[in-house]
Amino acid sequence: MDLGDDNLKHHSYYYAIKVYDEVLIRDPENVEARYKREQSQAIIDLANTFITKGDEAIAEKRTDEALAYFQQAKELFPYNEDDGYKRNIAVFEIGEIQYYLDHVSELDSQWKKVKEDLKGGKSLSSKSMSKSIAKLYSLAEQVYKISEALERPTSSEAAQFYNTNKPDLDKMMKEFIVYQIMPQPPMYRFEGVDEYVTHVKNSIDAFGLDFQYEEADELIKELYFINRPELKELRDKGNFPDLKMFEETTENN
Secondary structure (H helix, E strand, O other), rough: HHHHHHHHOEEEEEHHHHHHHHHHHHHOOHHHHHHHHHHHHHHHHHHHHHHHHHHHHOOOOHHHHHEEEEEEEEHHHHOOOHHHHHHHHHHHHHHHHHHHHHHHHHHHHHHHHHHHHHHHOOOOOHHHHHHHHHHHHHHHHHHHHHHHOOOOOOOOOOHHHHHHHHHHHEEEEEEEEHOOOOOOOOOOOOOOHHHHOOOHHHHHHHHOOOOOOOOHHHHHOHHHHHHOOOHHHHHHHOOOHHHHHHHHHHHOO
């Protein structure tokens, strides 16, 4: 009986039932053993009900609801052989990747509107343009936070989905870094919104709006200088110290 109680306490309901069954074979009138057996079975049944509801939600593409059901099942019965989350891991991982891609696409869409307005004649120095660029700030922060939480896919389906979208994603992210819409690695530091707007404008002034992916790496090297005119002047005069030394100093600060 004690062994059954220990298994019940630690959510090992199948083992608990096995022990209580053995007790009931020896003592069919044992009320406590029968009650605890029924209690264990009820928890298993409820967990399986949640898993069934989760599977139904998956079939109807209600992944958030499905995740909630599977989490409830896991909390009730951690050792259930049917782990709904693991069984549908590809669905959830693809959903997380898609969530990230959707936010990146939204940031790209808003950036394209900024470029269209500038190409249409709106002044970069106008207040309305500053407001438009400032709107990118919160979107960029969201993209960064989501990317930080995004883990490497464990399922082959999710890995393939990510790799299929990776070329387009890389192009967008490179452009974001060139125009300082997203912070530059390895520091990945967001400044305040006012400085953010200034940096984006600096990149637009320096590079124009006709971004070419093939030139991205060279343009990114210029980011050290376009926000620091005094350093650019020193470099152009040939008086600037080794760039590698500057990078190390910047990272340490």
